[in-house]
Amino acid sequence: MTDPVLGSRSRRRLLTAVGAGTAVGLAGCLGGDDDDSDAADDEQDDSADIEYIDHPGDGPIEFESSHGCGVCGMGVVDYSERNAQVAHESGDGMTFCSSGCLVAYLVAPDHFDGPDSEIAGVWTTDFDTGDLIDAEEAYFALEHDERRADDPMGVDPRVYAEEELALEYVDQYDDLNEDDVITYDEIDEDVADIYRGSRLP
Template identity: 40%
Template sequence: MTRTSLTRRRLVVAAGTLTAALAGCAGGTDDAAEPTSTATPTEQSVALTDPAPIPEDASCAVCNMMPAKFPDYNAQLTVEVGDRAFFCSSGCLAAYYVDPGNFEPSHEGATFAGLWVHDHETKELIDARSAWFVRETNAERVDDPMQRNPLPFAAESDAQAYVAEYDDLSESDILRLTDFDMDLATFYRGRFFE
């Protein structure tokens, strides 16, 4: 092949690539940039209002532990802008829920599309917004990650039964997700707040 035909071939390939790129850009009339997502292909195929399988390489958005290693305790949430965060436990989710901007500055003041935790007894994944949480303060009673977490229950009666087992717990230790505040978040994960 001569030098001239090689140069022409390169020009044709370059022109074809440029034409394809311009055609892709001309496809829409909206000048707004498309949001980028850090979600894996599996996560992208799951609606923000549904939990996703936890990737083996995902790290907890609060403590950096590996949530996939704790299938009976891990948790997750989605932010309406399209992000998904994974946690090793309900305590890390609670800390993030109270102050998401502390852990991900772009999530300051975020609105959550979904939040999920594992029921303490059944280990089933449940919606954290409808769960009942026991403010467990004794790490020796529970063998879960980080050793101190609010205990989620799908049914209020299960939370009440748990509280009734211990003299140091009372009905006032049963909370809803909306009751979580900075005092609770720092009690469970204080060392992760700046």
């Protein structure tokens, strides 16, 4: 039941603030050098409040500096070569810093406080062109090796509009093959677990 005084968005902001305060308090209690503190401050400055955005669902919208990732909270405009977005039938949307956070949200939107509404559209950044493309028509190359990745959250799937480019990506590496290229409909908990397992329920 929704508290009439404290709506879902207000609760989300409150929980975000409490979580951030707890993390800062623990960091202070545990100690650490100044470089670590500066890095934590920088990461916190880069993040934005996680909340719904207005999204008509008829095509991708432009990312704004106020948009935060619906999974990790990082600001999305800093990751223009990785970011993604989802529109729900309710007119609410969520943005993501990366394709890895997107796949986590897709398999567990309720866990990430997504709206109680069906997904109407999904867009993610093409790793070849840098353009936002329809994720439901895209090909996901399932990169597993963080040593090859320069991704904001560890490692992300490489997304391409063209299957040929996704296959070319996996062909570069001995530990990947054509089975590591999947479509949107094949995204499941096992795929999401590769990228954001620690954030899933």
